[in-house]
Amino acid sequence: MRLIPALSLLSAIAATAVSAASLPETRASTRTSTYTLVSASSTATAKACSGNTASTRSEWCQYDINTDYTTVIPETNVTREYYFNLEKVTVSPDGRSRMALAINGSVPGPTIEANWGDWVVVHLTNSLPDDVKNGTSIHFHGIRQLHTNQNDGVVSITQCPTAPNNTITYKWRAMQYGTTWYHSHIGLQAWEGLFGGIVIQGPASANYDEDKGVIILNDWDINTVDELFETAQLDGPPTLDSGLINGTNVFGSDGYVNQTGTRFNTSFTEGTSYRLRLVNAACDTHFKFMIDNHTMTVIANDLVPITPYKTNVLNIAMGQRYDVIVTADQASVAKNFWLRAIPQSACSENLSPQNIKGIVYYGDSPSTPSTSEFSYTDSCDDEDMSDLTPIVTESVSTPYYNKSEPVSLGKNGGSLYRWKLNSTSMHVDWTDPTLLEAYRGHHTWKNSSGVIELPHKNEWVYIVIETTLSVPHPIHLHGHDFYVMAQGSGTYDGEVTSLASPPKRDTAMLPSDGHLVIAFKTDNPGAWLMHCHIGWHTEEGFAIQFVERYNEIKALINYDDLKDNCASWDTYEASSSVAEEDSGV
Numbered sequence: 001m002r003l004i005p006a007l008s009l010l011s012a013i014a015a016t017a018v019s020a021a022s023l024p025e026t027r028a029s030t031r032t033s034t035y036t037l038v039s040a041s042s043t044a045t046a047k048a049c050s051g052n053t054a055s056t057r058s059e060w061c062q063y064d065i066n067t068d069y070t071t072v073i074p075e076t077n078v079t080r081e082y083y084f085n086l087e088k089v090t091v092s093p094d095g096r097s098r099m100a101l102a103i104n105g106s107v108p109g110p111t112i113e114a115n116w117g118d119w120v121v122v123h124l125t126n127s128l129p130d131d132v133k134n135g136t137s138i139h140f141h142g143i144r145q146l147h148t149n150q151n152d153g154v155v156s157i158t159q160c161p162t163a164p165n166n167t168i169t170y171k172w173r174a175m176q177y178g179t180t181w182y183h184s185h186i187g188l189q190a191w192e193g194l195f196g197g198i199v200i201q202g203p204a205s206a207n208y209d210e211d212k213g214v215i216i217l218n219d220w221d222i223n224t225v226d227e228l229f230e231t232a233q234l235d236g237p238p239t240l241d242s243g244l245i246n247g248t249n250v251f252g253s254d255g256y257v258n259q260t261g262t263r264f265n266t267s268f269t270e271g272t273s274y275r276l277r278l279v280n281a282a283c284d285t286h287f288k289f290m291i292d293n294h295t296m297t298v299i300a301n302d303l304v305p306i307t308p309y310k311t312n313v314l315n316i317a318m319g320q321r322y323d324v325i326v327t328a329d330q331a332s333v334a335k336n337f338w339l340r341a342i343p344q345s346a347c348s349e350n351l352s353p354q355n356i357k358g359i360v361y362y363g364d365s366p367s368t369p370s371t372s373e374f375s376y377t378d379s380c381d382d383e384d385m386s387d388l389t390p391i392v393t394e395s396v397s398t399p400y401y402n403k404s405e406p407v408s409l410g411k412n413g414g415s416l417y418r419w420k421l422n423s424t425s426m427h428v429d430w431t432d433p434t435l436l437e438a439y440r441g442h443h444t445w446k447n448s449s450g451v452i453e454l455p456h457k458n459e460w461v462y463i464v465i466e467t468t469l470s471v472p473h474p475i476h477l478h479g480h481d482f483y484v485m486a487q488g489s490g491t492y493d494g495e496v497t498s499l500a501s502p503p504k505r506d507t508a509m510l511p512s513d514g515h516l517v518i519a520f521k522t523d524n525p526g527a528w529l530m531h532c533h534i535g536w537h538t539e540e541g542f543a544i545q546f547v548e549r550y551n552e553i554k555a556l557i558n559y560d561d562l563k564d565n566c567a568s569w570d571t572y573e574a575s576s577s578v579a580e581e582d583s584g585v
Contacts (some may be wrong), residue, residue, distance in 0.1 A: 020459060042109045043071040049115060049201070051120060057204040060116065065203040065305055068392050073175050074117030081121045082112060083454040086136055086194060087501045088129055093244050094251040095260020096222050100193035101128070101184075108216050108247050108281070109182075109196030116202035118176040125167040134578060135161020135430070135569055139185035140172060140198065141319060142303045142506045145479055148172050149526025149555055150435060152478055155186040156428035157527050157545055157547040158435050158564050162571035168565060176303040177202025179214060179277035186430075187582060188225040191218070191535050199277060205299045205391055206308045208273040212266060213279050217316065217341045219243045219285040219350060229582075232536040237284055238313040239349040245357035253355065254368055264339070264358030265366040268328035275299075276324050280316040283535035286347040286380045286472070286509075289314045289322075291360055291536060292337045292371035296324040298387070302505040303479060312374040315383050317474040319533035321505040322383075330585065331362040336369040345514070347380040347472055385487060388503035396483050396499045396519050399462040425541030426450040428584035431570055434527040434545060436562055438553045450544040454522050457549060461522060463530070464492050466515045473537065475516060476507040479528035479548070484508050486517035507533060525549035525556060539582040 003171040014209040051059030058065040061074060084103045091100045091107055103109030114120050126136045139153035152158045162168040177200040183190035197214030221228065221240040231238040242251055244263035252259035268274065276296075280287055290296075290313050297308050300323035314322055330337065339358040342348040350356075359366040363558040382388075387438045429432070434449070445451035454461060462485065465475060485496040492515040496502075502519075531543035549552075572578075 025112050035244060045444070048096040052203065053460055055207055057207045060203040063203065065205050065391050066425045067203075069116070069176055069202075070392070073173065074115075076115055076117040078115065078117075079115050079119040080112075081119055082110070082123065082414055084109065084122060084124045084138070085127050086124065087127050090422050091193070091285065092247045093247050093261070094220065094242050095262075096251055098222055099224060100499050101132075101189060102193050103196060106196075106247075107193035109194070111199055112182065113196040113199050114174045114201070116174055116199075116200055118174045120172055120174060122170045123167055123347040123405070124162060126162050126164050128164050130164070130576075134189065135163050135572070136189060136194070137162060137168070137185050138170060138182050138194075139478075140170070140180070140545060141180045141476070141483075142180040142321070142525065143172055143198075144481070145526070145544070146175060146524055148557065149479065149524075149528070150557055150562065152528075153185055153527070154434050154478065154529050154585055156430050157529055158437075159433055159562065161430050162565065163173055163568045166568045169561075170233065174200045175496075176200060178300045178303040178305065178454070179216075179279065179323050180303055181216065181279045181281055181321070183281065185585060188229060188283070190281075191225040191512070195281050197277070197279060200303075203305070204275070204323070205305045206297055206325055208275045210272060211275045211277075213277060214246075215264075215276055216246055216281050217243070217282040217287050217289070217356075219283055220249070225283055230537065233540065237348055237534075237536055239351060241351040243341060243343065243350065243352065245339070245356065245358045249356060251352070263366075266339075266358070266360055268331075268360055268362050269368075270328050270331040270362060272328045273325055276326060278314070278316060278322045278324065280318050280320050282317070282318050284348045285342045285350060286318065286344045286474075287316045287356075288344060288376050289316055289411070290374050290376075291339045292369065292373060293327060293330045293333055294326050294360075295338065296326055298383070299325060301383070301388050301503070302481070302507060304504045305391045307391060309387045311383075311387075313376045313455040313473065315379075315381055315399055317380070317382065317509050317533075319474050319476045320505070331576055334369065334371055335363050336361045336367050337368045337371045338373070340373055342373070342376070344378050344380050346378050372577070381511065382487065385484060385497055385503050388484075388505070389501060390504045393501035394483075396485070396502065397460045399519065400459045426543045426583045426585070427541065430580055430584055431566065432571065433562075433566070434547065435557055437568060438527065438550060439559055439562070441554075443550070445547075445576055451547050452544060453550060454546050454548045454583060455550060456522055459522050460519055461546075463518045464515065465510050465517070467510060468513060468515050470512045472512045473510040473542075474507050475510055475518070475530065476533045477518070477520065477528065477530045479524050479526055481506050482508075482518040482520040484516070485519050486515065487511065489514040491515060492517060522548050525552040529551070530562065531585070538585060541583045541585055543583060
């Protein structure tokens with residue numbers, strides 16, 4: 001079937017077990033200045049959801065894996081409340097000390113846990129010292145935020161930065177289930193350490209015995225990303241020197257006398273099947289993930305349950321998540337196996353491409369494995385579209401939206417790289433977020449704000465993104481899951497893979513010298529960002545925002561909260577030398 005392109009963007013563009021039956025009704029995280037993996041304490045226990053056992057993971061109370069979670073939400077009458085304190089700390093995740101930003105003293109921050117249908121409340125206090133001179137926010141990546149756009153946590157779009165010595169409260173409903181993460185959405189703060197996992201328990205498309213919880217993969221460097229950003233703007237992406245698995249790794253080769261740090265490890269028991277919740281939280285690294293000798297069964301991409309399929313090697317782009325099941329059936333082969341997160345040089349360089357590893361061990365304690373990796377081709381691809389079949393399907397209609405918006409790469413007057421939309425790089429104002437403009441009835445947008453208005457209700461929008469350069473990009477949309485209608489090399493030819501049950505997710509790869517076509521329905525009023533999830537590229541302006549159903553937005557805004565948030569930032573900004581030097585998001 002041929003479709004008219006709607007929007008053409010031309011771009012150079014140790015695991016903690018989590019029990020579904022025993023989650024805290026309220027969970028307050030302790031504050032500490034020391035580096036820890038997770039620092040949290042629970043104060044109550046939620047009632048187990050009936051039916052969800054090791055042999056019946058597809059069931060969830062009176063619902064199951066086939067329940068349409070886009071229209072059905074369990075009424076749990078549970079609110080889970082978290083208290084996050086943002087601090088500047090010194091960490092040594094790979095044995096080398098450097099400054100980082102941490103939530104409750106932890107990098108990654110505490111995992112947010114909830115059941116499908118719960119409400120989640122997060123209180124974020126900005127305790128950054130004066131020398132950091134920055135506001136903050138938290139974005140809950142992939143969370144739909146239906147009618148709660150103000151809680152999306154994107155500075156310049158849904159809020160002003162939260163000023164030092166101030167607290168902001170976010171509240172949202174867990175309408176989806178699965179694995180995701182949260183991170184700051186101002187500057188490069190996320191990759192200074194302000195990120196953590198989110199686990200929303202619900203049914204699963206395959207059975208397993210034990211949930212190992214979130215495994216977060218990210219790149220790392222002895223220098224901060226803010227220090228490296230100048231290089232990114234002047235010369236292109238810098239080469240990071242390391243990577244972490246759940247906040248830990250070594251630096252230096254095994255056996256090297258000066259090796260520092262500690263590897264991530266997790267234990268397996270022969271015959272037991274484990275659920276691993278994988279998150280790529282990297283700034284600029286596409287990983288191939290594997291556990292030597294073990295086969296993975298993939299049961300979800302992003303927050304979408306899928307028909308299970310098996311693989312030995314898994315592609316995980318920046319911002320993406322995959323839930324996999326691994327059966328411990330290799331004890332006769334060895335007692336220790338490498339768990340690998342291998343950076344793909346086709347996307348970006350890393351100085352330790354074969355050393356971002358953890359250990360899976362059978363027995364009482366880990367030791368250095370001697371196992372070999374599965375063969376793979378260095379590439380920055382998504383998993384094959386044919387493998388990513390959603391359990392809950394929806395037929396996608398032809399689009400109502402038809403417009404072309406070319407994007408290009410160039411340098412500004414200061415010879416700094418900037419991504420450009422319609423000859424303008426996104427640059428939005430911390431002090432004047434889109435929601436504040438909408439509340440005041442302003443309906444004229446600066447070209448640099450990158451606004452595309454979508455006024456109609458429940459209509460399909462198609463986005464056609466194309467690049468002629470050899471740089472792939474992970475494209476992330478806020479406020480929606482989208483359907484991947486086409487993805488491949490070369491110019492888009494108007495053909496879509498299927499309208500019946502295409503892959504569904506919130507982050508997908510635009511291939512190098514290729515195209516990506518996504519579709520979503522205008523079913524969520526608000527201001528929603530779409531951007532490349534490479535940290536450097538977002539800050540260099542590669543973003544647009546959809547103002548969806550403008551006439552309905554004002555009624556959804558808590559003006560007092562928004563006004564107070566911005567007034568506090570205005571006061572801080574007037575008394576400090578903080579300067580907005582990037583895209584503003």
